[in-house]
Amino acid sequence: MANVNVYRPLPQLGRFLxxxxxxxxxxxxLRDDAPMIWCKLEFLxxxxxxxxxxxxxxxxKAWRMGHLREGGxxxxxxxxxxSIALALTCAQMGLKFVAVMPEGxxxxxxxxxxxxxxxxxxxxxxxxxxxxxxxxxxxxTQHGALHTRQFENPDNAEAHRLWTGQEIxxxxxxxxxxxxxxxxxxxxxIVGLYSAFSQAGCPTIPVAARPVRVGGEGPHAEIExxxxxxxxxGVVDGISKLYTHAALPGLRELDVDEEDALRTTKALIRKGxxxxxxxxxxxxxxxxxxxELGPDAQVVTVFADxxxxxxxxxxxxx
Ligand code: PMP
Numbered sequence: 001m002a003n004v005n006v007y008r009p010l011p012q013l014g015r016f017l018x019x020x021x022x023x024x025x026x027x028x029x030l031r032d033d034a035p036m037i038w039c040k041l042e043f044l045x046x047x048x049x050x051x052x053x054x055x056x057x058x059x060x061k062a063w064r065m066g067h068l069r070e071g072g073x074x075x076x077x078x079x080x081x082x083s084i085a086l087a088l089t090c091a092q093m094g095l096k097f098v099a100v101m102p103e104g105x106x107x108x109x110x111x112x113x114x115x116x117x118x119x120x121x122x123x124x125x126x127x128x129x130x131x132x133x134x135x136x137x138x139x140x141t142q143h144g145a146l147h148t149r150q151f152e153n154p155d156n157a158e159a160h161r162l163w164t165g166q167e168i169x170x171x172x173x174x175x176x177x178x179x180x181x182x183x184x185x186x187x188x189x190i191v192g193l194y195s196a197f198s199q200a201g202c203p204t205i206p207v208a209a210r211p212v213r214v215g216g217e218g219p220h221a222e223i224e225x226x227x228x229x230x231x232x233x234g235v236v237d238g239i240s241k242l243y244t245h246a247a248l249p250g251l252r253e254l255d256v257d258e259e260d261a262l263r264t265t266k267a268l269i270r271k272g273x274x275x276x277x278x279x280x281x282x283x284x285x286x287x288x289x290x291x292e293l294g295p296d297a298q299v300v301t302v303f304a305d306x307x308x309x310x311x312x313x314x315x316x317x318x
Contacts, residue, residue, distance in 0.1 A: 007163035010060050017092050020045050020052045021163060025171035025300075028283070030267055035290035037283060038172055038300045040164065043275055047112075049305035050164070051085035054188055057159030058148045059089055070094045073145035077132035079105050081305050082150050082186075087116035098145065100136040102128055108309045130239060152241040156188035157195065164189075165196025168300055175200065178297040181207040181254075181286040182304075183278045187243025189302055194248055197300075205293075206248045209285030214257040254285040262315060265307075274307045277315055 009018060023044045029036040042050035062068040073096040076086050083099035090097035097118040103125045113120055121139070123131040133151070140147035150156050169175045177197040182190040190206055197204040258281075265280030273279070279302075286301040293299065310316060 005162065006166045007057065007159070009056070010063065017056060017089070020056055022167045025168055028268070028271070028273070030264070030271070030283075030287075035287055035295070035299070037286045037290060038168075038177075038298055039273075039283070040168055040300065040302045041273070042164070042302050042304055043273075043279075043306040045085075047081075047085045047088040048309065049081040049085060050189065050302055051081040051305075052089065053163055054150065054156045054159045055082065055085035055089040055148075057163065058150070058153055058155045059086075059093060059095070061155050062146055062148075063093075068095070068146050072096070073098060073143060074148060075100065075136045075139045075143075075145045076148045076150060077101065077129060077136040078150065079129060079132070080109060080309075083118070084109060084112050084116075084309070086148065087113045087118035090118065091116045098136075098139060100132040100139065102132055106309065106312050108311055112309065133239075150186050150188070151239055154242070156186055157192035157242055157246070160189055160192025161195045161199075162192075164302075165193045168193070169196065169200050169202075172298055172300065174298075175202075176298055177202045177204045177300050178293055179205040179207055179286075179289045179299045181209055181282055181289060181299065181301040183209045183211065183281045183285075184240070184243055187240045187246060189304075191242055191246040191248065193300070193302075205250050205252060205289065207252045207254055207285055207289050209281050210253055210255050211258045211261055211281050212255045214259065252289065254288050256281050256284040256288075260284050265315060268303075269307055273303060275303050276305045276307055276310050277313075278305065279303045 023041045025038055025040050027036050028039045045052035074090055075098040077100045079101045087097050099113050099118055100121045103122045123135050136147050180193045184190060190208060194204060194206040261277055261281040261284055264284050265277050268275050282301040286299050290297060290299040
């Protein structure tokens with residue numbers, strides 16, 4: 001009998017869409033004395049991030065439900081990866097995409113989004129991501145566009161529960177996950193993956209990685225799209241209903257010095273994983289919980305996006 005508890009793509013929406021996932025799950029150990037972490041290589045998705053999953057899942061769901069048809073318009077408030085992913089997915093599905101974001105977003109991102117034929121509406125930096133959400137909502141009403149509302153759309157987390165999470169369960173030895181670690185932007189990743197693992201019977205501890213600034217002065221890392229970072233363009237602190245309303249029993253919130261997150265990102269790149277800063281953050285927190293749980297624990301984290309979109313940031317400054 002067909003397993004109904006997994007994501008089934010709509011093949012008629014374009015053959016290129018089928019290139020999203022499955023991504024490898026690989027064990028990564030940075031030093032001999034460091035713990036080994038199971039890492040999901042989500043930067044291998046077509047737009048270069050895990051957000052391809054949610055873009056595709058949210059749009060296909062809307063399409064199936066008749067809320068979207070060819071030539072329609074999609075709008076979303078996002079300063080980063082979600083906009084790039086939606087721009088690519090809309091290009092593949094024959095849809096128009098409008099990205100609303102606060103000023104100050106890196107040039108690489110703007111170039112990528114425009115290259116896919118999407119439109120960008122910038123709101124003043126002070127308005128932040130909340131201002132962008134309000135503008136997206138107004139745009140949707142005025143133009144009859146679909147606002148995907150990634151911060152509250154349950155299909156964001158569902159994409160990870162039914163798709164990324166099921167892949168991981170089929171890839172990891174014994175289908176067993178003892179802890180799942182992710183930085184939190186919308187919360188879709190941690191909520192969806194935790195649900196997949198706990199519903200499969202794993203005694204999984206959900207771990208939210210929080211970038212913190214230790215030591216005051218000096219250059220400050222940009223950890224893109226994680227709600228606890230103080231220096232992210234378009235910080236999304238506390239606005240994600242998906243995360244704040246989710247049931248995550250036993251949730252651990254682990255602080256990671258942003259300097260360590262950046263150092264670890266560079267170490268991962270030197271190992272041949274072309275990742276961005278949130279991956280370094282994830283990996284640091286994963287090592288912390290793995291040390292605590294001991295060598296038999298299988299700890300999973302996500303390598304969320306690619307390094308190329310950070311060329312103009314501190315990660316590549318020296
Ligand atoms: N890493 C990157 C690069 C992101 O852009 C985001 C969120 N936009 C995250 C991690 C966090 O993922 P989530 O939104 O699922 O919490």
